[in-house]
Amino acid sequence: MKTTILKHSSSWRLLQSNSLQQLSRLLAPVGGLLSLLLIGSGATLAIRYGTASTSAEAPLPLTTPAGMILTAPVNQQPDTTQPKPSYWRPPADAQIPVGETGKQIRYGRVLVAHTAKYLGPNGSVRHISNGMNCQNCHLEAGTKVLGNNYSGVFSTYPKFRERSGSVESVVKRITDCFERSLSGKGPDSNSREMKAMVAYMKWLGTGVPSGKRPEGAGLVKLPYLDRAADPETGKLVYAAKCQSCHGSKGEGVRLPGTAQYTYPPLWGPHSYNDGAGIYRLTSFAGYVKNNMPFGATYERPQLTDAESWDVAAFVNSMPRPHKDQSHDWPDIRTKPVDFPYGPYADTFSEKQHKFGPYQPIVEAKKATGSPVK
Numbered sequence: 001m002k003t004t005i006l007k008h009s010s011s012w013r014l015l016q017s018n019s020l021q022q023l024s025r026l027l028a029p030v031g032g033l034l035s036l037l038l039i040g041s042g043a044t045l046a047i048r049y050g051t052a053s054t055s056a057e058a059p060l061p062l063t064t065p066a067g068m069i070l071t072a073p074v075n076q077q078p079d080t081t082q083p084k085p086s087y088w089r090p091p092a093d094a095q096i097p098v099g100e101t102g103k104q105i106r107y108g109r110v111l112v113a114h115t116a117k118y119l120g121p122n123g124s125v126r127h128i129s130n131g132m133n134c135q136n137c138h139l140e141a142g143t144k145v146l147g148n149n150y151s152g153v154f155s156t157y158p159k160f161r162e163r164s165g166s167v168e169s170v171v172k173r174i175t176d177c178f179e180r181s182l183s184g185k186g187p188d189s190n191s192r193e194m195k196a197m198v199a200y201m202k203w204l205g206t207g208v209p210s211g212k213r214p215e216g217a218g219l220v221k222l223p224y225l226d227r228a229a230d231p232e233t234g235k236l237v238y239a240a241k242c243q244s245c246h247g248s249k250g251e252g253v254r255l256p257g258t259a260q261y262t263y264p265p266l267w268g269p270h271s272y273n274d275g276a277g278i279y280r281l282t283s284f285a286g287y288v289k290n291n292m293p294f295g296a297t298y299e300r301p302q303l304t305d306a307e308s309w310d311v312a313a314f315v316n317s318m319p320r321p322h323k324d325q326s327h328d329w330p331d332i333r334t335k336p337v338d339f340p341y342g343p344y345a346d347t348f349s350e351k352q353h354k355f356g357p358y359q360p361i362v363e364a365k366k367a368t369g370s371p372v373k
C-alpha cells in the first residue's frame with residue numbers, strides 16, 4: 001500500500017456536508033472494512049501514518065478510517081472567507097529526536113491515537129478504559145487547530161485547577177481524562193505509557209513560551225445564545241447530521257471484531273461519563289462547531305452556533321455512566337456557569353446552569369464578585 005503524508009494544505013478539501021453524509025450513510029454499515037475510498041479520476045489518496053517504532057507491528061494509521069475520506073482538490077484558491085490567523089502548528093516529525101526520547105514520543109502519539117488498542121477493554125497492555133481514544137476528542141493526535149489540541153499543555157502545567165482545588169501536573173490532567181472522558185483509570189504515573197504520553201505532549205509544546213497558550217490551542221467557546229439550548233431541536237440536528245456515523249442510539253460503530261471504534265459512542269454505557277469536560281455544553285458546542293460532522297474545520301464549519309448548542313443539549317441529556325463528583329469544586333463559587341450539578345453559590349436551577357440561558361447567571365456572578373468561567 002502506498003504511504004504518503006497528508007499535508008493540511010488549503011488545496012485539500014474534505015467533502016462538503018451533504019455529500020459527506022450521503023457517503024457516510026453508505027459507509028456506516030461497512031465501517032472499518034472500507035479503509036480507503038477513491039473518489040473521481042485522478043484523485044490522490046493521502047493517508048497519514050504514525051510510526052510506532054516501539055512496536056514490532058506494522059505502523060498504525062494515525063487518523064481514524066473516517067479521516068481517510070478525502071476528495072481531490074476541488075478549489076486551488078486559498079479560502080478567503082475567513083482571516084488566516086497565526087495559528088499554532090505542530091512541530092515536524094523531523095524534529096523528533098533520535099534515540100530513546102524519540103521512541104517515547106512516538107509511542108505517546110500512538111497511545112493518544114489508538115488508546116483502546118493498548119489500554120481499552122481488550123487492550124494489549126492493560127484494560128483500564130472504555131474503548132474510546134484520546135484522539136476522538138483531541139483530533140489528529142492532539143494537533144488539530146481548535147480541535148482540542150495539546151499545544152498549550154506543557155507550557156501551562158503544573159497549574160491550579162478549580163475543579164480539584166489543587167495544583168495539577170500533566171500526569172494528573174491526563175489521569176483526569178482517563179477517569180472521566182474514558183470512564184476508567186489512568187496508567188500508573190511511573191508506567192511506560194504515562195511517561196510516553198507526557199513526553200509526546202512536551203514535544204508538541206516545543207517552542208511554546210512557558211505560561212503561554214498559543215492561538216488556536218484547545219477549543220473555542222461559542223457566544224452564548226439568548227435562550228436555553230433545546231434538546232428537542234438538537235434531536236433533529238442529531239438525526240440529520242450525526243446519526244449516520246454515531247448511530248441512532250449514540251452507540252457508535254466498532255471496528256469489526258475488535259473493542260475499538262471507527263465512530264465513537266456519544267452516549268450509553270461505553271461513552272464518556274457525566275464528570276467529563278465535554279459533558280458541559282460550552283465544551284461540547286465549541287468542539288462540534290469546528291470539528292463535526294467529521295471533516296469540518298474552523299475554516300469550514302458545517303453547523304451554526306445554534307445547531308451546535310442544541311445538539312450539545314440533546315446528546316448531553318442522554319444516559320451515560322455516572323461519576324461521583326462530590327469532591328470536585330471545593331469552592332462552589334468557582335463552578336463554571338454551565339456546570340450542571342449543584343450546590344451553587346447562586347439561586348439558579350441545575351436546569352438553567354445546564355442548558356442556559358447563561359447570561360443572567362454571568363450577571364449574577366459578576367454582581368457577587370464570583371469568578372466567571
Ligand code: HEC
Binds near residue numbers: 132136153197217
Ligand atoms: C470525550 C472527549 C475527550 C476524550 C476522549 C479525551 N479528552 Fe482530554 N479533554 C477533553 C476536554 C473537553 C478537555 C478540556 C478542554 C478545554 O476546556 O479547553 C480536555 C482536556 C485535556 C487536557 C488539558 C488540555 C489543556 O490545554 O489544558 C489534557 C492534557 C487531556 N485532555 C488529555 C487527554 C488524554 C491523554 C486523553 C486520553 C487518555 C484524553 N484527554 C481523552 C475531552 C476529552
Ligand code: HEC
Binds near residue numbers: 020024245
Ligand atoms: C462522517 C462521520 C461523522 C459524522 C457525520 C459526525 N461525526 Fe462525530 N466523530 C466522528 C469520528 C470519526 C470521530 C472520532 C475522530 C477521531 O478519532 O479522529 C468523532 C468524534 C466525535 C465526538 C468526540 C468523541 C465522542 O464520542 O464523544 C463528538 C462529541 C462528536 N463526534 C459529535 C458529533 C456530532 C454532534 C455530530 C453531528 C453534528 C457528529 N459528531 C457527526 C465521525 C462523525
